[in-house]
Amino acid sequence: MKVQDFINLKHEHGTFDREFRRAQLVSLFQPVAFGRYSRMYKVCEYLFGISHPLTMKMGYVYTKCLDAAKQGTILKAEADYDLKQEFEEAIGGLKNGVIPLPYWTSYVDISKDEGSREWNTGSRENERHYLPLKKDHVLEAIASTSQEEGHKFLFTLKNLEVDSNDPCLSLPWQEFEKTVKSNLKHAHTLLDFIKSNAEECYDQYQHALYRECSQYKVSSTWKESRPDKFNFEAAGRTFWVDGRFENAVKAVENDRHSLTFLRGKGIIEYNNIRASALAAIAPEQDFFPFHVVFNELCHIRASAAEICFQAQSGIHRIGHCPKSFAPEFWQAMMTKKSLLPPEKSTIL
Numbered sequence: 001m002k003v004q005d006f007i008n009l010k011h012e013h014g015t016f017d018r019e020f021r022r023a024q025l026v027s028l029f030q031p032v033a034f035g036r037y038s039r040m041y042k043v044c045e046y047l048f049g050i051s052h053p054l055t056m057k058m059g060y061v062y063t064k065c066l067d068a069a070k071q072g073t074i075l076k077a078e079a080d081y082d083l084k085q086e087f088e089e090a091i092g093g094l095k096n097g098v099i100p101l102p103y104w105t106s107y108v109d110i111s112k113d114e115g116s117r118e119w120n121t122g123s124r125e126n127e128r129h130y131l132p133l134k135k136d137h138v139l140e141a142i143a144s145t146s147q148e149e150g151h152k153f154l155f156t157l158k159n160l161e162v163d164s165n166d167p168c169l170s171l172p173w174q175e176f177e178k179t180v181k182s183n184l185k186h187a188h189t190l191l192d193f194i195k196s197n198a199e200e201c202y203d204q205y206q207h208a209l210y211r212e213c214s215q216y217k218v219s220s221t222w223k224e225s226r227p228d229k230f231n232f233e234a235a236g237r238t239f240w241v242d243g244r245f246e247n248a249v250k251a252v253e254n255d256r257h258s259l260t261f262l263r264g265k266g267i268i269e270y271n272n273i274r275a276s277a278l279a280a281i282a283p284e285q286d287f288f289p290f291h292v293v294f295n296e297l298c299h300i301r302a303s304a305a306e307i308c309f310q311a312q313s314g315i316h317r318i319g320h321c322p323k324s325f326a327p328e329f330w331q332a333m334m335t336k337k338s339l340l341p342p343e344k345s346t347i348l
Contacts, residue, residue: 036084036099037058037061037062037065037083038062039099039101040058040062040084040087040099041055041058041059041061041062042101042102042105043087043091043099043100043101043102043131044058044059044087044090045059046102046131046134046137047090047091047131048090054086054087054090057083058083058087061075061083095129096129098129099129100129100130100131101129101130101131102130102131102134102137102139102140103130103131103132103133103134103140103143104137104139104140104142104143105130106130107143107146107147166279166301168300168301168304169275169276169279169280169289169297169300169301170276170279170280171276171300171304172272172273172276172300173273173276173277173279173280174276174280176191176273176276177191185257186257186261187252187255187257187258187261187262188255188257188258189251189252189254189255189257189258190248190251190252190255190258190261190262191258193243193248193251193252193258194243194248194273194274194277195277197238197239197242197243197274198239198243198274198277198278198280198281199281200238200242201235201238201239201243201278201292202235202278202281202282202288204232204234204235204238205232205235205288205291205292206288207234208232208233208234208235209232232291232292235291235292236292239274239278239292239293243274245262245267245270245271248262248270249262249263271293271296272296272299272300274293274296275289275293275296275297275300276300278292278293279297279300
């Protein structure tokens with residue numbers, strides 16, 4: 001409401017007291033149907049614009065209604081009735097007492113309590129009434145563009161052959177395997193040790209997954225038996241205990257080439273190769289390697305990203321690859337910390 005509105009009251013046989021009470025809505029309390037004011041504000045903004053006096057009035061009432069309960073104020077029935085009557089007269093009345101909504105709201109499910117904001121990909125609801133479409137309205141343009149792009153995305157996704165396995169994760173293992181097989185004097189024993197350990201780890205993982213899923217079908221609920229909460233301790237023990245660096249050294253101690261290669265790589269690179277082996281044997285769209293070696297896979301991916309960046313930037317010499325691992329996935333972290341022996345501290 002503007003100052004000029006108060007000046008014109010005398011000519012309209014109005015009272016300053018009544019209009020001032022309607023304008024100063026700080027003292028108004030939340031009505032029972034305060035969600036109705038949200039709808040009335042949407043309609044006024046859609047039809048008359050955001051700077052229209054009625055739009056500003058409805059918006060102000062609605063925002064004050066939200067905090068009125070905390071402030072202990074009340075919206076009197078007289079003011080509530082007058083506001084609704086003014087709104088109905090401005091839009092030309094209501095059909096069956098239902099407030100017509102802007103066309104863009106049909107793309108969003110608006111519940112009666114204004115609590116739901118879920119995207120509506122289905123058809124429009126017949127029981128709702130909508131205002132005539134205004135294509136130049138910014139929200140109509142956004143809604144129309146969003147739905148169009150959404151259909152394009154779904155169509156592309158439906159016709160896309162998805163390969164969820166990142167080739168960068170399995171590349172270190174594939175290069176190691178290719179190098180060893182092409183040279184008779186190489187770490188063949190170490191290759192067999194890593195490969196057999198990775199396959200056994202995967203078998204243990206699949207066994208645990210099958211066992212937990214069977215129990216879920218019988219007595220549990222999916223919420224209580226999510227895959228990331230399954231017991232993969234056997235798989236973790238196979239990888240982190242049976243396949244650890246010390247056991248690998250013992251397994252290849254009679255193979256000079258494997259022993260030299262293993263000691264040259266060290267524990268970190270050894271674990272990275274083993275993690276890459278898990279990624280290589282995992283089927284498409286399988287979360288198996290991330291449950292066991294999430295930490296190492298993050299390192300491999302970060303290293304590949306840095307190499308790609310350095311190559312694109314024209315720097316021929318690759319610098320220090322990132323050695324700090326990302327925070328571990330819950331299952332991998334629990335498995336690794338619970339199974340590995342405590343690290344020996346060095347006193348300087």
